[in-house]
Amino acid sequence: MRSLLVREFREEDLSSILKIEEESFSDPWSEGSFLKEAELPFSRFLVAEEGGKVVGYLIAWVIGKTCDINKIAVLPSFRRRGVGKELLKKLLEVLKEEGVEEVFLEVRESNVPAIKLYESLGFRRIGLREGYYGNENALVFLKTF
Numbered sequence: 126m127r128s129l130l131v132r133e134f135r136e137e138d139l140s141s142i143l144k145i146e147e148e149s150f151s152d153p154w155s156e157g158s159f160l161k162e163a164e165l166p167f168s169r170f171l172v173a174e175e176g177g178k179v180v181g182y183l184i185a186w187v188i189g190k191t192c193d194i195n196k197i198a199v200l201p202s203f204r205r206r207g208v209g210k211e212l213l214k215k216l217l218e219v220l221k222e223e224g225v226e227e228v229f230l231e232v233r234e235s236n237v238p239a240i241k242l243y244e245s246l247g248f249r250r251i252g253l254r255e256g257y258y259g260n261e262n263a264l265v266f267l268k269t270f
Contacts, residue, residue, distance in 0.1 A: 129208065131215040134163055134170035134182065141179035142172070149198040171215055173199070173208045183212040185220075185228075192220050194230040205238065213246055221270055231263035240264065 134142075139159060146153040154162075163170050167188055173181040181199035185192050194216070199208045220228060231254060232239050248266040257263035 128175060129180075129211055130174045131171055131211050132174065134172050136160070136163070138172050138179050138182075142182050145179070145182065145198050145200050148201055154196075169216060169219065171212055173212050175203070175208075181208040181212055183216055185216055187220065187223065187225060190224065190226040192216075192225050192228040194228065209239070209242055210246070213242070217246065217268070226270055228268045230266050231257060232266065233258055234262045234264055243268075 139156060142159060143153075143156060146159075162168050162184055165186070167186050169183075169185045169187060169192075171183045172179050180203040182197070183194065184196040185194045194213075197209055197212060199212075217228070228248070230243065230248070232243065243266050246268065248268040250264050251267045252265035254263040254265060
């Protein structure tokens with residue numbers, strides 16, 4: 126990445142995030158859902174921007190010493206270029222500073238690139254949620270500090 130910046134969400138990022146959301150998920154979140162998410166005191170909402178353009182985002186919840194990564198998405202034309210990894214690295218850095226001890230996430234069994242990414246950052250598989258995505262199972266991953 127030339128000049129990737131990972132920072133907190135700002136409301137002016139919303140139109141870019143909605144575009145990424147629509148290109149990434151069959152059941153995309155609404156504008157209202159993202160705005161509500163941004164207001165939650167336990168939400169961590171990060172965006173990745175390159176050259177002034179938002180190319181990815183990550184949403185996680187921190188409750189006590191536990192974090193759940195709820196959503197991570199990258200603009201299709203920017204995938205496999207390290208955007209997701211940089212979003213996760215920044216989140217993990219922030220979580221460590223906040224004293225979080227464990228981070229959970231779910232991922233589709235078929236999403237091999239994401240699984241490899243999570244494993245490269247120290248996440249380990251701890252379970253399976255059958256039918257979590259309707260017609261597909263989710264693998265549950267955990268990272269501890």
